[in-house]
Amino acid sequence: PFKDGVFGTNRSQFFGGYNTSKLSLALALRNPEALSIAKRLIEWADVVLESFTPGTIGAMGLGWDVVHELNPKAIMVSSCLMGQTGPAAPLAGYGNHAAAISGFYEITGWPDRDPGGPFAAYTDTVAPHFLASTLMAALDHRRRTGEGQYIEQAQMESAVYxxxxxxxxYQVSGRIPRRAGNEEPGCAPHDAFPCAGEDEWCAIAVETDEQWRALCEVMGSPAWAKDPALQNAEGRYAAREMLFERLAEWTGGYDPHELMAKLQSAGVPSGAVQRSSDLLQDPQLAHRRFFRPLPHCEMGEVPYEGHMFRIRGYDNGPRFAAPGLGEHSVQVLQEVLGLSDEEAGEVLASGAIA
Structure with missing residues (x-):
């Protein structure tokens, strides 16, 4: 999404959400001076991470052999869709493509519709969690041995987990999973139900007979719900289409948050289906100070996601907004690499900064 619906290189909050607390140096790597600056950064760095199509970084003259020679203690990470080797290695694309190849699109959505796929570039969002732990292990290895490491990750392999x-x-029963909407085998009702208002919904998931009885009580114990066939999970699952229609008639008279509170207080698993805009107003997230408003160089003050955990005695979270492209180029040249004003000026004049 672009701030205020206005397209711009520095106006994507999808990029912004993943890049808080970072400095941006923009190098035109076909320029020899830019390549020299990149090598000086490698000499300084603890970790060198790249996500080009396999072979690209090596063709630039910045492959693992060069990195290791420049900085034997550096840890280099190469992350791509399919891995650095193998017949599919040259495939270039985005996390959406790897998610499709991994099999997620085939099982996400409804059986009578085209594959829906998981939200966003799925493998781009799940793979880094595996990489983080691997990287920490490599840093610990370096702490103990002084040795650098080369790590390569295939997003597809991480996602298949x-x-x-x-x-x-499939291995045990031979069943091939397919799209099943919101269904959960053996559980009913298990779906998102329409509520009062335009495109408002509440998810309800009944997994036990006890939860079913609690739901019936909240509904006022209607006559249809007393059918003996509905008193066990097998019967309710067989009648799941009828249950959806009956419950939809009832839920349609409620605000989704009101319904959620009513059901949760009775012990029925439920949740209002929220949009991104709803999350900004969510009282629980507000209490936890999850969203942090930070001033951006072009978009002004915008909310950023905080950390998914709290540390006692430490106000952890993003320190500053995501950068604009090349926003800190001069700062990095001078404060990180130690270039003088004159040297930094020469780099700028050479066209090395994109």
């Missing part, structure tokens, strides 16, 4: 249940089911 989250299909473990489906893979095991």
């Amino acid at each position: 989250f299909l473990g249940t489906e893979l095991l089911d």
